[in-house]
Amino acid sequence: MRRWIGCVMSWMVLCAVPTNAQFTSTTLFTVPYGTSADQISLTHGSSQVEGDFVDSEYPLLLRRLRTGEFLILSKRKAALFVQIFNSSGQLQRVWECKESIGDLYSLDVDRRGTLYCLRYLENRDLVRKQQVNSILSIYDSLGKQIAIEEREKLLFEKLISNKFEFFVLDLTVDKNGMVYIPISARLENDEKKNVFIIIRFSLDNSSIDTLPGLGYPTQTPHGDLGFLNFAPIEVAEEQSLRYDGTKVRLLSGDKSVITEFSLDKDNEVRYPSLAFVPTLNYLVLVDIEEVIDDKRYPLQKRQFIILNRQGHRVFTTHLLVPLGSRRLWDTDEAGNIYYLTCTSNGVEIRKIRLSTH
């Protein structure tokens, strides 16, 4: 009897989490904890520090490179530490850069393995331009800093001419290495109103221009720039970052709709900026849950909620990631999702294969 009740309870638990047999999450490899180059350092820093975990060591970003390798960007030894593993978890190379971590606003790594570090900046800093040395540092896939003085000068001029106020959202880099920096700017004819625009430039040429912000910048399944727009159609352009709760559209830069999803009232999107579209048929929402203690470092539970175009949950899974980490997940052009999660033995790199049907 007791065994039967157990079976029923297990079944009920399984039913409570809607899953789809077409979706599976498998472990690709595990990187053990430790401080050597082929390990992941996860440590709590000095308690005599308040702020931004500067003394702590933990992974921040995961990127699947176009070579099929995995890049893990960590904070380690007060620097940014890059490890590149092949698909079976063997360390290929490492490098590090001494960035002023407490001064960074946003970080991203493109599929070539180039690291982009955007420093914090506000309009008042821009006014005192002589105090701003640099707002962007770029390191190539081997960790060599790329000189961008001329481009940075153009970037400053672009920020000033667009009445830059402050950065909003993270910078994004598309598959071609085009860099997109979302900013809040003042309207020419209304000094009190903030508008959302994106500054676009490339390392391959000196052109720099602006795009209207049509929503949350993201990569389309093909690796181009796209915008996730949650606003109602009638205000979608001006209120492009507003969350309405009924639909979400993936727009291209020319405002055409690439794909569209309905949103279930029971699935409030609490973090529109973290959502992503791995294939045209699925939307992945990322939810943030409680923080749990770990002897090494506090960990935060996050959840992937995968919705189909009708807004139904087709798969959910939990991640356990270091508090303060950013995007420890990525996709490939086939629509597979890769993510990092902490386990008792080390960090696991896992893969969710999405059904193409």
Added chain:
Amino acid sequence: MKGLRVALIMAMLLAVYLGITSTGCAQNQGVVYPTGFVLIYRNERTPFRWVQRWVQRNNQRVLERVRVNINYNMETIQFVLIIRGSDGNYYTNFGGTGNTEYYRPEDGWIIMGTGIPVEDYARFHTVLVRDWLRLPTNRRVALDVRWYGYAGSRVDRETRKTTTVSPPLNYVDPGGRDRIRYYLVDIERNPGSGNWGKRRINLSDSGGIIAPMIRISWRDPKSNSERVEWFPSQSSGLAPLPGLNDCARRSSTGACIESINTPTDASFNQYWSNRTWDYNIYFSASLINPQYPVQYPVFVMHNVGAITGGHSDRGIVGDAVNYNISYDTPRWWRIQRATIWLNVPYEWGGKFFGARASGQQFNYNLNGSGTTSGFGLDCSGLVAVAKGSYRAYYYGVGAVVNETRWLYREVRSGGRVFRVNDWASLRPGDVIVRHPRNSHVMILYRISNTAGLYTYHYIESYGASSNNPGASEERVRYRTGSASSFDLDGFEPRAFND
């Protein structure tokens, strides 16, 4: 008749020569040289602003409107250097106008001085300040007056040990580091030397602290030697400014054997060990703004209201109606007071930027008590001073949590109901807190709306233990964040109960 007129003119000239001016007879016919200094200042355009304050009247606590001195960024401050002459009179340089003047509290002047009798502070509003230029040149000494300004502070860590300022060879801090962390205070000499008695200083656009320093030198006629005085005073091992090391060279025993007295456009490091720096600055008690600590000469608030087209002295105008903050409310004061401390160095356990340099990396003792004698502020120390609590030794992030309430809302997800952070309920003057893991607190001063996305502008005292590149950011600073970035970092919105 003509002879009488000539005699009268001669008598007048003699009277002028002897110093018989509007004040009557001169007390001393010898050479007049400085014996003390007074620096007074006021906001040029708005010497006073009004606030409400609880005061005791006839054993009753009543709410009254009182005048206070509030300076905002982008305003102009008038400074007047007044010397106390060896003849007991007070002098300043009027630039040749020949006038005498009173500098009265009712005109908004705030007084600080050194080397003058204490009783003079109390009656300074009745003191007639004379024109130094009108003293005959053979009665006054030639003053060389140089003004310096506080240009900012930075944090750094030494790369090699030095015999003069480094900790002993066997010193290791709790983080395992044997080198010291410096707080660098940059000062710069203001250009120009003429018209030394009066200065107008245009405040920068960020708020903060301005600490004018003045070097006055002259040849002392008594000893026929060169005399140098600093304002604030540097005598008896006093430093003009926290972080400004008043000792250039030390003996092997640590004794100071050479003082710094000419900090020309230089940076100075903080001595690593315990020091006692006290200011020899006195304020006229009736003029102390009750909302401020008094150890510093001039506080500058950031005109947060101007960011959205208003002005802080009419309240803070927000990007939305419910983000408006009324003038002279607890919320308003928390925001405005916090902005005074911009760029002050971070120090763990620092509960007040209190003009003493401990040099220690942190200042909590074994009882869990912070300090008001440290050099910087920690994150909760910034909240404490923003509240007007300048000696809150035990005020940590836990105390902030106890004083505030969590702003949450209930959401349904997957058939369950959760309590989640309600960032939309946050208003300027509230706090953003992470506790107890990796405790931190920030004070919100503005919420802006960009295309439907709310950006939260906050001021924080950001800490980093050193030996890392982030150490340069160890200071009170402005930053922005979004609800999702706060959630990723484990923060929650909390409101004070006011």
